[in-house]
Amino acid sequence: MRGINHLKELVENIKKTEEMISLHKDHDELDILITQYEDLKAKQVAELIDELTLSPFPGIESLSIIKLIIDKYYPLIKSSDVKQRELKELALSI
Numbered sequence: 001m002r003g004i005n006h007l008k009e010l011v012e013n014i015k016k017t018e019e020m021i022s023l024h025k026d027h028d029e030l031d032i033l034i035t036q037y038e039d040l041k042a043k044q045v046a047e048l049i050d051e052l053t054l055s056p057f058p059g060i061e062s063l064s065i066i067k068l069i070i071d072k073y074y075p076l077i078k079s080s081d082v083k084q085r086e087l088k089e090l091a092l093s094i
Contacts, residue, residue, distance in 0.1 A: 002051070010048040014073065017041045045073055 021037045048069060052062045082088040 007048065007051055007055075010044060010051065014041060014044045014048065017044060018073070041073065045069060 017037055017040050021034060021041065024034050024037065049066050052066055055062055082091045
């Protein structure tokens with residue numbers, strides 16, 4: 001765990017990536033560019049979640065923050081939206 005400042009930096013990086021996604025969607029840019037930014041955001045969110053699971057903070061509080069992150073950056077994802085077979089199977093079991 002690198003500390004709260006590192007976590008804040010990760011959040012800021014996610015926000016910047018979100019801005020880039022919005023900017024390119026608003027200007028009808030190439031889908032490949034948007035896909036690259038969405039892939040980057042997924043990696044950034046995964047890194048933030050990984051850091052929170054290793055943190056010295058209490059477990060339930062970290063889990064609550066992880067839920068907040070997922071709800072904010074990936075709203076309205078339903079099990080029917082999941083395309084990968086194994087993940088869809090897991091989503092349906094939840």
